[in-house]
Each structure stands twice: as structure tokens, then as C-alpha cells.
Amino acid sequence: MSRAVVTGLGVVAPSGVGVAAHWESLQANESRITPLPGDRARTYGVTGAGQVPGFRAADHVDERLLIQTDRWTWFSLAAVQLAMDDAGFDPGDQDPYAVSVSLAAASGGNEFGQREMTSLYTRGPRAVTAYQSIAWFYAASTGQVSIRHGFKGSSSVLVTEGAGGLDSLGHARRVIRRGTAAVLAGGTEAGLSPYALACQAAGGRLSAGGYAPFDTGASGFVPGEGGAVLLVQDADRLGRHDDTVVYGEIAGYAATHDATHDVTAGPDHEAGSQLTRAMRLALSDAGVSAEEVDLVIADAAGLPDWDRLEIRALQEVFGHRSSPVPVAAPQALVGRMGAGGSALAAATALLCIRHGFLPAVGNLHEPITAPGLELVRRPRPQPVQTVLVNARGLGGFNSCLVLRRYRPEESHE
Incomplete structure (x- = not known):
């Protein structure tokens, strides 16, 4: 049975952009929660949020694509490229039918959707762009990654809220065992728009005092944005003398x-x-x-x-x-x-x-x-x-x- 191993990590998170930045943050054990813009903290009853620092979408996403997609898809496109660069994985060298994309999503393109709905209610139907039909959708990031790199293997989106990132990796192993050579799996989120925060606040789980799990003072969580994409490959196809770094196996x-x-x-x-x-x-x-x-x-x-x-x-x-x-x-x-x-x-x-x-x-x-x-x-x-x-x-x-x-x-x- 094929063994699924992880050869590349792409991190776009409050801990930093890239593996090195995330690793440094882990070692420092420092909070990366920062104030929300405007009056969002007061409105939604949270002290701050985990926000990706210094992320410039134009550094990672083609300008033409920026107007068609939401922030969460920008994160995914950036994380995918970082994961492939980390592994030395060149899409041009791959059989496009042997590479799949299996990402997870929980909130979708909520910022894009909120903007378009605001246009609808304030300016009428003609103000809504054609991209609203695809940018908010849970499969948008999977689709845009597949199109961007020409990957034509069986692809999917997993929607199981906070469990989705692990489900996508479990699915990646399943796809590897069925004969696919490589899968890009994981997921990103950008749930800090007013609409997304309102949805989270309605559940009564956001904390005004900070995110302190397993502490006697625990009172809920603080929201964050970002995530990670992992490049999962069939170990047998790496070759005996391949110098690719293997982070570990999905066992x-x-x-x-x-x-x-x-x-x-x-x-x-x-x-x-x-x-x-x-x-x-x-x-x-x-x-x-x-x-x-x-x-x-x-x-x-x-x-x-x-x-x-x-x-x-x-x-x-x-x-x-x-x-x-x-x-x-x-x-x-x-x-x-x-x-x-x-x-x-x-x-x-x-x-x-x-x-x-x-x-x-x-x-x-x-x-x-x-x-x-x-x-x-x-x-x-x-x-x-x-x-x-x-x-x-x-x-x-x-x-x-x-x-x-x-x-x-x-x-x-």
C-alpha cells in the first residue's frame, strides 16, 4: 500500500508567512493576537484576532486574479506556491493528471460575498460582478489552484468546519493510495470580515478575555485567519536517491x-x-x-x-x-x-x-x-x-x- 509523505509546507498565518517565520514564532511562544481594524473589536466583543502580518496579495497573486477572488483564496494560492517551493516541486515537470488538489474550507469567501451583497442592496443588481458566483464558493480555492498550475487530477473540497484541515490530509492519503502521485492538501481561512465575525459572535463562543484553552479562566476563543497547505506525495515515487526532504508520514x-x-x-x-x-x-x-x-x-x-x-x-x-x-x-x-x-x-x-x-x-x-x-x-x-x-x-x-x-x-x- 502506498505511503503518503509530506515533502513541502506552505504557511500563511499570524505566526508569519513561510515555514521559517512560523518555526521562529513557535519557539518564541509569543502571542500574535493583534487589534482588529476600526471598531470591530468593540462591536463583536473580542479583544483582537490572529491576523497575517505583512501579507501583500500582489506578491503572491496575479493582478487579474485579485479582483476575481477573496482573501482566503489569496492565502491558499500563496500557501500552495510556498509548499511547492519548499519541496522543490515544479508543476511543469509533473504529469498534470497525477497531481490533485484537496483543500478544506469553513467560511468561504465571506469578505468578497459581503462586499457584493452590499452592492446589491445599495446600488442594485447591476452593481454585482459576475465573480460573486464563484469567489465566495467553498471550492473556489481548490478550483483556482488547479487552474493556476494546470493540475488535472481528481480534486475536492472538504467542509467540516474546524476539522476540515485534517480531513483534507486524510483524503490526500486516500487519493495517494488510489494511484495519484501528489496532492496539495490543507486549507486557509479569512474569517475576520464583519459578516464572518457576526456569524462567530452569534454562536456565543468568542472570548472578550483572550484565548486560553485548558485554563481555569477559559471563556471562549479568539478568531484568526490563515492556515497551511501541505504537499503530500507517494513515497515510492520519490525514488531511492531523491534528495527531497520528507517532514513525515501520514500514518x-x-x-x-x-x-x-x-x-x-x-x-x-x-x-x-x-x-x-x-x-x-x-x-x-x-x-x-x-x-x-x-x-x-x-x-x-x-x-x-x-x-x-x-x-x-x-x-x-x-x-x-x-x-x-x-x-x-x-x-x-x-x-x-x-x-x-x-x-x-x-x-x-x-x-x-x-x-x-x-x-x-x-x-x-x-x-x-x-x-x-x-x-x-x-x-x-x-x-x-x-x-x-x-x-x-x-x-x-x-x-x-x-x-x-x-x-x-x-x-x-
């Missing part, structure tokens, strides 16, 4: 659903059992025991009930270990960014494997009680071979991904 994946509308239920709710089940299925899929996991990058919603559910689920999976499993959540320093957040968490996990590093739980001052787990307070060097990444999406989605150091000598069995 296991699983997804479950809570099958309930009440996503804010307390710790006794059945939803926790489905997250537990997803973790166990992902570990089983990877052929990895709980004892072998060196790091968990948690979903870390920052909502007290959700955090307690995840802690209990982690205890059920890892509580019997001989030593506590380290649990990190660096996303608290950049904001919660839908599908882009889980894609960025996967990129972070691979960097931890490559460099031997444990990131921290961002903004953790007074940890909640979590026997059998180590909520990492400060980042530190430590060998990392295997990482479990958790992600949950509004509506009951649970996804888990196991990433591990790539060992070419291992069999495909």
Missing part, C-alpha cells in the same frame, strides 16, 4: 461524528465518546499504541465544556501510560481559524518531528486539573517521533491524524 487518520446538535454539552455528554473513538481509530489505523505517542496537539477550543470533554477523552486514551503524554495547543497564540487552524496544526506537528521540539499550550496560566496528562507550560527541545493531532468542527465533527517520522526502510504492510 493514521480517523473521523467520527457526535450525531447531536448540542455541541456545547457538558462532560457527561456522549460527544466525548466520539472524540475518544476517533483517537483510538486513528492510532489503530497507524498501528501505533498510546504509549508510542510523543505529543498530542489538541483541538483546544478554549470553551470550558469543550475543553473538559477533550481532557476526559485524552485521559481515556492515554491515562494508562507509564508517563503522562505531553499535550500542546500553540494555536491559542494565533487564534482559531476554522479549517486553516487544523491544517496549521498538522504543519506544526511535522516541524516538531523534524526538529525535536514540544510547543506549549498558549496562554496557559492556571491549568485545569488533568491527571495523566502533561499540559505543556513552556516549549522545550525533546525527541518527537509520533504526533496525534485532534480537531473538532461545529456540528459534531471529530477528526484525528497520526503523523510520524518517515522511515524508508519500513515495509508497506
Whole structure:
């Protein structure tokens, strides 16, 4: 069975543009939450947001395409190019039918859509551009990436809110196993427009006091924008003497659903059992025991009930270990960014494997009680071979991904 390995990372996030900037931010463990423009912070009850610093769309996107697409697609186009550059992957050297695009989306082109709807209501139908029909759509980034680079393999968009980034990577492995040579997977978001913030505020989950998961003062999350795109390739097609850097292997994946509308239920709710089940299925899929996991990058919603559910689920999976499993959540320093957040968490996990590093739980001052787990307070060097990444999406989605150091000598069995 083909092994899916990650050879390129493209990061466009509040932690910086590019792998080097993101890695430096991880090591520094500094908050990248900044004030929102205008009166958005006061209007929507948040102190700030994770915003991509110094991003100039014209540096990454053709001018003709800028007027046809939304900010989230600009992020995806930039992240795709960064991932390919990181891997030394030239689209011109590839069979276009052997390369697929499988990105995730949660909020779509909300800024573009808001602008066009405003034009409709204030100036009439003739003020709406033809691009409204495609720029807001969830598959817009997948389509624009495919067109830009001429990729003609089977492509898709995954829409499972915050779990989408992991689902796209799980799907990428599936596509690789079906015979495709390479897949660009992951996702980005740009959910900081007034419309997008209004939608998030309506759910009652935004925090006015900051994003502090697993802390006694947790009161919700701070929104963010950006994400990551990963280049996933068939290990067998890299060749024995290929000098391509391999960040790691997608070893296991699983997804479950809570099958309930009440996503804010307390710790006794059945939803926790489905997250537990997803973790166990992902570990089983990877052929990895709980004892072998060196790091968990948690979903870390920052909502007290959700955090307690995840802690209990982690205890059920890892509580019997001989030593506590380290649990990190660096996303608290950049904001919660839908599908882009889980894609960025996967990129972070691979960097931890490559460099031997444990990131921290961002903004953790007074940890909640979590026997059998180590909520990492400060980042530190430590060998990392295997990482479990958790992600949950509004509506009951649970996804888990196991990433591990790539060992070419291992069999495909």
C-alpha cells in the first residue's frame, strides 16, 4: 500500500508567512493576537484576532486574479506556491493528471460575498460582478489552484468546519493510495470580515478575555485567519536517491461524528465518546499504541465544556501510560481559524518531528486539573517521533491524524 509523505509546507498565518517565520514564532511562544481594524473589536466583543502580518496579495497573486477572488483564496494560492517551493516541486515537470488538489474550507469567501451583497442592496443588481458566483464558493480555492498550475487530477473540497484541515490530509492519503502521485492538501481561512465575525459572535463562543484553552479562566476563543497547505506525495515515487526532504508520514487518520446538535454539552455528554473513538481509530489505523505517542496537539477550543470533554477523552486514551503524554495547543497564540487552524496544526506537528521540539499550550496560566496528562507550560527541545493531532468542527465533527517520522526502510504492510 502506498505511503503518503509530506515533502513541502506552505504557511500563511499570524505566526508569519513561510515555514521559517512560523518555526521562529513557535519557539518564541509569543502571542500574535493583534487589534482588529476600526471598531470591530468593540462591536463583536473580542479583544483582537490572529491576523497575517505583512501579507501583500500582489506578491503572491496575479493582478487579474485579485479582483476575481477573496482573501482566503489569496492565502491558499500563496500557501500552495510556498509548499511547492519548499519541496522543490515544479508543476511543469509533473504529469498534470497525477497531481490533485484537496483543500478544506469553513467560511468561504465571506469578505468578497459581503462586499457584493452590499452592492446589491445599495446600488442594485447591476452593481454585482459576475465573480460573486464563484469567489465566495467553498471550492473556489481548490478550483483556482488547479487552474493556476494546470493540475488535472481528481480534486475536492472538504467542509467540516474546524476539522476540515485534517480531513483534507486524510483524503490526500486516500487519493495517494488510489494511484495519484501528489496532492496539495490543507486549507486557509479569512474569517475576520464583519459578516464572518457576526456569524462567530452569534454562536456565543468568542472570548472578550483572550484565548486560553485548558485554563481555569477559559471563556471562549479568539478568531484568526490563515492556515497551511501541505504537499503530500507517494513515497515510492520519490525514488531511492531523491534528495527531497520528507517532514513525515501520514500514518493514521480517523473521523467520527457526535450525531447531536448540542455541541456545547457538558462532560457527561456522549460527544466525548466520539472524540475518544476517533483517537483510538486513528492510532489503530497507524498501528501505533498510546504509549508510542510523543505529543498530542489538541483541538483546544478554549470553551470550558469543550475543553473538559477533550481532557476526559485524552485521559481515556492515554491515562494508562507509564508517563503522562505531553499535550500542546500553540494555536491559542494565533487564534482559531476554522479549517486553516487544523491544517496549521498538522504543519506544526511535522516541524516538531523534524526538529525535536514540544510547543506549549498558549496562554496557559492556571491549568485545569488533568491527571495523566502533561499540559505543556513552556516549549522545550525533546525527541518527537509520533504526533496525534485532534480537531473538532461545529456540528459534531471529530477528526484525528497520526503523523510520524518517515522511515524508508519500513515495509508497506
